[in-house]
Amino acid sequence: xxxxxxxxxxxxxxxxxxxxxxxxxxxxxxxxxxxxxxxxxxxxxxxxxxxxxxxxxxxxxxxxxxxxxxxxxxxxxxxxxxxxxxxxxxxxxxxxxxxxxxxxxxxxxxxxxxxxxxxxxxxxxxxxxxxxxxx
Numbered sequence: 862x863x864x865x866x867x868x869x870x871x872x873x874x875x876x877x878x879x880x881x882x883x884x885x886x887x888x889x890x891x892x893x894x895x896x897x898x899x900x901x902x903x904x905x906x907x908x909x910x911x912x913x914x915x916x917x918x919x920x921x922x923x924x925x926x927x928x929x930x931x932x933x934x935x936x937x938x939x940x941x942x943x944x945x946x947x948x949x950x951x952x953x954x955x956x957x958x959x960x961x962x963x964x965x966x967x968x969x970x971x972x973x974x975x976x977x978x979x980x981x982x983x984x985x986x987x988x989x990x991x992x993x994x995x996x
Contacts, residue, residue, distance in 0.1 A: 868944040870898045871906045875915065875940050879932035879988040886925025906944065913943035932992060938983035948983070950976045 873896045881887045889907060893900040907926055910916045915935060917927050928935065942948065951972045953960045960966065 864941055865945050867902070867906060868941045870896070870902065871910060871940050871944045872937065874898065874903060874906060875910065875928070875935065875988055876991055878916070878926060878928050879935075879992055881927075883927050883931070886919060886923070886927050888925050892926070910940070910943055913939070915939060915943060928988075932988035935988050936984050937986040937988075937991070938980060941983060948976060948980055950979075 874892050877892050877896055878887055889903055890900060892898065893903045896903075898906075907916060907918060911918050911929075915929055917929050919925060938948075947955070949955050951969075953963060953966070953969050954972050954976050957963060960969075963969065
């Protein structure tokens with residue numbers, strides 16, 4: 862399993878904004894350059910994050926992008942799911958009746974537990990946590 866490149870770029874863009882602070886808008890061109898994200902790709906990511914309520918955008922000479930909430934109130938899970946949708950290791954984890962082995966599957970419980978742990982972990986990490994120096 863691997864998150865998409867778009868989700869990775871979204872995480873880097875939000876982390877950049879978290880480090881910038883809410884008092885100052887960041888130009889998307891600056892984010893793209895400093896985070897090595899193609900500008901056209903970043904525009905789509907910014908739009909998705911804005912629709913998800915994670916960013917505020919403003920156009921014009923004094924325009925730019927800011928976080929919609931404090932970094933401590935935005936989780937890694939929110940950003941990944943805003944781009945990639947809900948985390949789903951296997952379709953049988955979210956829906957019943959999709960697998961003929963469902964009643965006797967020895968692996969389904971592993972998929973469910975693993976997905977729950979991954980979601981819990983990503984939900985527990987805020988962008989203020991990511992700004993702390995590595996231990």
